[in-house]
Ligand SMILES: Cc1cc2nc3c(=O)[nH]c(=O)nc-3n(C[C@H](O)[C@H](O)[C@H](O)COP(=O)(O)OP(=O)(O)OC[C@H]3O[C@@H](n4cnc5c(N)ncnc54)[C@H](O)[C@@H]3O)c2cc1C
Ligand code: SF4
């Protein structure tokens with residue numbers, strides 16, 4: 065088989081211990097956080113950019129798939145080897161190469177864990193804002209490839225807003241350096257932006273130069289409970305109307321609160337249908353003023369209960385609740401379709417009403433939470449894989465949701481990417497023309513189609 | 528013959544129970560990867576097989592018949608310190624550490640050596656024999672009186688500094704001791720192999736402290752090992768037999784509590800026994816770490832604390848099995864601070880795993896040493912007179928590493944600071 069030949073060649077080229085075909089490794093690199101499983105032919109652990117280019121050159125020669133992989137925490141199946149081939153892990157490329165305090169930049173290898181970068185820069189009074197809930201265990205490479213968002217996106221934006229320059233290896237084995245270290249730069253096409261969010265389908269990121277900010281002096285955390293989803297959504301609008309843009313503005317529905325209660329034993333008010341978790345940061349004086357404006361907005365929408373975290377530990381407790389939601393939904397049903405749809409902020413009440421409608425129309429269980437501040441709500445349809453009828457209803461519900469979201473002027477994926485999970489729906493948003501242009505770009509980078517095949521584009525359209 | 532048939536039956540029913548339990552837990556795992564965040568071995572091994580999620584996927588594939596026994600599979604399980612950080616991290620009520628420890632019975636086929644060792648650990652005579660052999664071997668080695676350096680040509684453990692093994696002196700061989708508190712609890716004290724055959728100071732201090740608060744202290748001399756090493760080597764049947772003897776003895780004596788001085792025996796008793804067999808639940812509920820019992824009766828310790836005649840600086844290391852396995856973390860720290868001569872200082876990372884992990888220490892010495900070097904660095908930074916810790920396995924590993932580095936800090940059990 066060609067794969068065996070490619071593997072044999074790599075075994076010769078690479079230092080010992082870089083490639084494994086043992087079933088122990090093939091099983092453990094067959095999945096990501098979606099739970100989809102496909103076994104790769106081999107797993108490769110490059111330690112340098114040079115090794116990455118060698119791997120890509122051999123894969124091109126034999127035309128076998130290369131699947132870049134960070135920590136495998138993706139929620140759209142991005143690092144799942146659907147077409148087998150080589151899973152190439154960045155777990156051994158974990159150096160923070162430079163933190164430049166004058167230029168406010170960090171230069172890192174792709175396998176650096178996001179939370180570790182946070183700690184390293186914060187120790188120097190600096191700040192890397194993107195903070196996906198998975199930050200303690202996902203990688204910068206994965207964040208860039210998925211354009212990961214995070215809780216602080218409302219005020220600070222997403223990963224794309226912090227990537228200044230990238231080095232990446234292309235399938236033919238050449239290395240490209242895109243972007244600049246400076247704030248400004250307009251030389252030709254913006255290849256950095258094309259690489260961000262490319263889900264490992266264009267090239268293999270080997271180094272990233274990231275923008276940093278000064279670390280905010282202090283922060284406040286406020287929790288507010290509401291008796292209805294709509295009043296919570298209106299409170300969000302109310303905060304923005306007061307010209308306050310908090311760092312974080314999270315929405316959590318009743319189903320999610322129940323799961324958090326199961327998982328952590330935390331207690332919530334009986335009649336709460338929704339919780340808003342709000343955080344703002346900055347200079348002490350500024351934060352105080354925004355806190356009082358926020359509380360005013362919450363009170364005017366009849367919040368049941370407003371609570372300000374007295375200290376860091378109290379705030380951490382609230383955030384822990386937020387972080388455990390996604391996995392703890394398993395208390396309702398073993399499987400979930402986790403949709404990260406996003407609509408313009410002012411359409412949130414409409415989205416939430418539409419989700420309720422869809423859930424009852426298709427008779428499916430549903431729990432929602434997420435980044436209300438930027439219109440990105442994680443709608444989870446919960447089901448049991450063994451129940452075929454339910455699976456079918458969930459699929460229809462997802463499609464209906466996608467259609468509503470696009471009608472509301474939103475997007476079908478705010479931060480998790482398309483991967484495997486949403487490739488059948490991509491046409492709803494970008495149409496056949498959009499798919500066609502993207503495929504041309506893909507061809508220019510990856511003429512043999514070896515980079516992470518089977519992702520993003522619907523099967524019927526992929527030749 | 529009948530005996531053998533019974534053993535085989537017992538083995539297969541233990542295995543099927545373990546399988547059921549593991550399958551239930553596997554259903555709860557959503558493969559989110561949260562357990563990657565604080566795994567002790569992942570930063571060193573840097574591959575998914577070294578994470579709880581990866582190992583769970585392996586057990587799953589193994590149960591479904593998709594993969595079979597192999598050296599790599601075995602290593603994947605042995606290269607885990609059972610530190611429990613994954614269980615602490617999991618947002619989903621999966622107990623990966625528990626699953627990984629009992630799954631060894633499924634994915635590891637014990638070889639002839641493991642079977643032999645398990646057999647020795649299952650009987651008192653076997654334990655005595657093992658200790659005697661170790662004593663003779665170690666007697667040949669020079670070094671300090673209490674610690675011996677194993678020559679580097681010995682496979683696996685060469686270069687290690689280990690405690691001198693000794694048979695317990697006469698004063699420690701009684702089956703019962705009377706306490707001074709007639710209204711106090713009647714307890715069974717289980718010293719565990721290390722304390723029985725090497726750390727006699729811990730044994731003496733424990734008996735002394737227990738005598739202040741108990742009416743009777745039972746120390747039956749016929750008990751086997753707690754069963755953890757057998758389980759780690761994949762011999763669940765042996766572990767179950769050891770558990771049966773210990774729990775039967777404790778229940779027959781009808782004691783109020785079973786007191787341990789080793790966090791690993793303790794978490795085996797408290798957490799793992801009920802996983803092996805729900806019938807051990809009643810026994811498990813009686814188990815207490817010595818620090819828990821002493822702190823419950825702290826008023827009886829006041830004024831009796833050991834006099835050192837000087838101020839001593841003490842740091843505390845949270846052993847994984849004591850903290851995350853048994854859920855005991857505040858009592859040992861309180862106990863240490865009961866002694867007014869103690870100047871207590873917290874380590875920077877007091878609960879970071881030392882890398883001992885039983886099989887890990889024996890079979891993957893360089894990995895265990897890499898992990899302990901972070902611990903040593905933290906200790907050296909604080910440079911206490913004593914490092915207190917509640918598990919003799921970790922004590923051996925950390926003390927060995929400190930001695931190799933020429934550090935003067937000595938490792939002791941918290942109870943040695945008091946009695
Ligand atoms: C509990 C939980 C909470 C989460 N919360 C959030 C959240 O708040 N916001 C959010 O945006 N996401 C969230 N996620 C999703 C996930 O963590 C992110 O998508 C993250 O960016 C994935 O990083 P990873 O290192 O795990 O990448 P992987 O899952 O390994 O890979 C993701 C994609 O990136 C590609 N890739 C990885 N490394 C490279 C590279 N060096 N070069 C090219 N391509 C590469 C892969 O091929 C794949 O397509 C969450 C996930 C979980 C399990
Ligand atoms: S064991 Fe828990 S934390 Fe780890 S992958 Fe499974 S559900 Fe997630």
Ligand code: SF4
Pocket residue numbers: 565566567568569577578579606607608609610611612613614623624627
């Ligand atoms: S017990 Fe410790 S070493 Fe083993 S998988 Fe869990 S966190 Fe990692």
